[in-house]
Amino acid sequence: MERRTVLITGAAGRWGRRLARQLAKFPIVRVIGLDIAPPERPIDGVEYIQADLRNPLLVELLRTEKVEGILHMVFTSGLSGGHGLLSPEDAFQTNVMGAMEVLAAANAAEVKQVVIKSTTMVYGAHVDNPLYLHENAPLRGTDGKPLLRHRYEIERFIADFRRNHAMNIAVLRFPGIVGASGASSTMRYLGQPTPPTLLGFDPLMQIVHEADVIGSLLHALVSEANGVFNVAADGVMPLSQMIRRVGRQPLPIFHPFAYAAERFSLVRNNRLANKIMPFELDYLRFPWIADTTAMRGELNYEPRHTAEEALEAFRSSLRLQSYSDLLPKRKAYDGIQAFLNRRSQEDEA
Amino acid sequence: MSDQPKKRGRRAAGAADETEQQIPIVEAKAAEPAIEAAVADEHDVAAEAPIEVINLDGDLRRTSQTRIDSLLSALESEIRAMPPSEDERESAIAEVIHLIRESLTRWPKKVIEMAVNTLKANINSDYLDADFWKGIGLVLRYQLDANADMVKRRWRGDYAVDEFGLDYELLDLAKPLLLFMYKKYWRVEAVGLENVPDSGRALLVCNHSGVLPWDGAMVGAALNFEHEAGRVLRNLHLSWFSSLPFISPLLSRLGQVQALPANAEALLERDELVGVFPEGLKGVGKLYKDRYRLARFGRGGFVKVAVKTGAPIIPVSIIGGEEIHPHLHNAKGFAKLLGFPYFPITPTFPWFGPLGLIPLPTKWTIVFGEPIDTEQYGAKGAEDPLLISQLTEQVRTTIQNTLLDKLKDRSNIFV
Incomplete structure (x- = not known):
């Protein structure tokens, strides 16, 4: 049986690592992980290449290894991660130019399938947004925060690229990602003691469980999906309800003050402000809910978790946050117990 | 629509059963x-x-x-x-x-x-009867518990809104006020409710007026209180409201949706009752001298959506709503200054401040007209500009004529 090769770019990153772990479980798949940084904990069965994505040899790699699918997961905030601290220009190079070069190389090497993760924030939050945005809605993501502009540039490039090339490209747009790991801008926002909101505004919000992010990306790879798809959990709810569901209480701020503070922090590029409010304020004011009809129809993906489940998972992880020092002990205890149980069962047998 | 209302309905019915068991009906024996x-x-x-x-x-x-x-x-x-x-x-x-x-x-x-x-x-x-008092006690207890429980639950975020943001619990809270305005204040008479289907989609097209959009609330109240199926109306409101603090979330939780063709289409696809006011701003900000003269019906966008989704169009004529705030003059300069679409000068506003917002207790009649079938044209009909303009004109004429008929019979605006 011939194994099929999948390349994961950004394999040491948050999403790349998890995708690699899932994919490595299938004996039929051979996983190559590409990242500029070495993986913290290498995963069994994954071959790692530590290299810059933007290298002319990428085409050679794809050709000689007969790569059939690429999961392009490189997207850096420029603030942390394998790249270390990056200047905005370098971040742009990595995010936007990197995506362009991967697509070009994939096309040249006749890779069958490329899967790219994007965000529903590219639609932008506007007062005249319909409540449910279809995939073909205009991309009006405001260009205040540079990272959103990178996503927007990538999407624009892919839309152009599609017109002239027949390669399968699946772009999955996700709303805020919530789950037990606690590592996403949405979770950092929701997990604050009192997440700031805008006084008198309570838009409907949408989220997705992190397991469904992984699940849908893999599904798109395996089912050779082509096109843009919104992927989100069922169940929209007002922002304040989301905050309450994770056991926090919203802190409403009179919106002209909040906008003034935002402008100030943009000028100063304030890290703290970015931590408190990872979104532009418009995203807490106007709706930006994506329609998931195509996810169920054309993509044929059924999310495994609802919004409530995702928030509950996050909430229970928050409850244990202050006991993080005790968790390894607990794990060790459980591990030994499991081993002993197994041994005694074997003895009986 | 979420299954929230059904669940709540079941729970309420259960409580009623309980109390009924507690209160055996004693025949009034003449002793x-x-x-x-x-x-x-x-x-x-x-x-x-x-x-x-x-x-x-x-x-x-x-x-x-x-x-x-x-x-x-x-x-x-x-x-x-x-x-x-x-x-x-x-x-x-x-x-x-x-x-x-x-x-x-x-x-x-x-x-x-x-x-x-x-x-x-x-x-x-x-x-x-002891059991009667027990029953009363039980009901009161239940109500108190339910109220306390509701506050606790909402604090935890444990409630549900439907796909368009309607919160049935809040709608229930707003009902007493709506009921008062409907029954006591404006003594609304609803005619032709049988023209509204018990289930399935329909587009209700109404005349708009009254400075403050009470007319939409009253059409919704008529359908909720008096229609056999107790239907919930989803009115489409001005986009301007969506940019206003407090008003935007309030409208959304009460089931109102911003007036965009995509929203109307999505609602009708989900078999909701959708109310539109195609006169829009020109209607609600109508001057008193222009009352019951229909303004232009937008660009016929509502008909397009109805034809596209095959929803019947029900023309709704509201009499009485156009007099609640006699809009004598539109102070455009003020409106511009405040960013309002219009700034009404009425006999009471702005002279009496917030008190000027109290509407006149006119007598209302709401006439639900015969539904206009749009299914026969098929979804393709939505692309036919001639058909759309004809249907728009038909709806507009129906409403205008009904208004004239009813005005002819009316002797006084208050009775």
Whole structure:
């Protein structure tokens, strides 16, 4: 049986690592992980290449290894991660130019399938947004925060690229990602003691469980999906309800003050402000809910978790946050117990 | 739509069942001797201490305690004198006396007197059934618990909104006000409710007026309170409201949706009842002299959506709504300054401040017209500009003519 090769770019990153772990479980798949940084904990069965994505040899790699699918997961905030601290220009190079070069190389090497993760924030939050945005809605993501502009540039490039090339490209747009790991801008926002909101505004919000992010990306790879798809959990709810569901209480701020503070922090590029409010304020004011009809129809993906489940998972992880020092002990205890149980069962047998 | 209302409905029905079991319906048996005894007793008590002398300024403590005791004991003996109709009658009577004593002694003395007298007047009706009081207690308890529970749940975020943001719990809270405005204030008369289907999609096209959009709320109230299926109307509101703090989330939680073709289409696809006011801003900000003259019906976008989704169009004519705030003059300069679409000068606003926002208690009539079928044109019909403009004109004419017919019959705007 011939194994099929999948390349994961950004394999040491948050999403790349998890995708690699899932994919490595299938004996039929051979996983190559590409990242500029070495993986913290290498995963069994994954071959790692530590290299810059933007290298002319990428085409050679794809050709000689007969790569059939690429999961392009490189997207850096420029603030942390394998790249270390990056200047905005370098971040742009990595995010936007990197995506362009991967697509070009994939096309040249006749890779069958490329899967790219994007965000529903590219639609932008506007007062005249319909409540449910279809995939073909205009991309009006405001260009205040540079990272959103990178996503927007990538999407624009892919839309152009599609017109002239027949390669399968699946772009999955996700709303805020919530789950037990606690590592996403949405979770950092929701997990604050009192997440700031805008006084008198309570838009409907949408989220997705992190397991469904992984699940849908893999599904798109395996089912050779082509096109843009919104992927989100069922169940929209007002922002304040989301905050309450994770056991926090919203802190409403009179919106002209909040906008003034935002402008100030943009000028100063304030890290703290970015931590408190990872979104532009418009995203807490106007709706930006994506329609998931195509996810169920054309993509044929059924999310495994609802919004409530995702928030509950996050909430229970928050409850244990202050006991993080005790968790390894607990794990060790459980591990030994499991081993002993197994041994005694074997003895009986 | 979420299954929230169904669940809540079931729960309420369960509670009703419980209370009904608790209150066996007692046939009002005419027990002649008892009534005579009651009448006699009442005379006795009255003779002992006339009620007129009791006033709050007088020395209540001295006069009343004995009086209350005598009143209560008289009541007790009366209840005991009632003919036993069932086997457990004895214990029931003891219970009812206990209940009355316990609850009455906590009240001010004057109230006790009144209560005792009321009780005596109703001595032979179901009110003195212990189970009836138990039932009342149960209902009150349930209500209190439910209210406390609701606050707790909402604090935790444990409630549900539907796909378009409608929160049925908040809608229930708004209902008493709507009911008051509907029944008592504007005495709305709804005609032709049978033209609105019990289930499935429909697009209600209404005339708009009144400075503040009360008309949408009243059409919704008519459908919710008086329609057999108790339907929930999703009105499409001005985009401007979505940019306003407090108003934007409030409208959304009460089931209103921003007026965009995509939203109307999505709602109709989900078989909702959608209310539109194609006159839009030109309608709601209409001057008093232009009342009941329909403004331009937008660009016919609503017809396009109806044809596309095959939803029947129901023309709705609202009479009475156009006079609630006589809009004498639109102060455009002020409006521009404040960023409002219009700034109305009425006989009461802005002269009386917020009091000027109280509408006139006109008499309303809402006429739901014959549905106009759009399914025959197919989804392709939406691309036919001639068809769209014809249908738009047909709807507009229907509403205008109905308005004229009703105005002809109306003698006074308040009755």
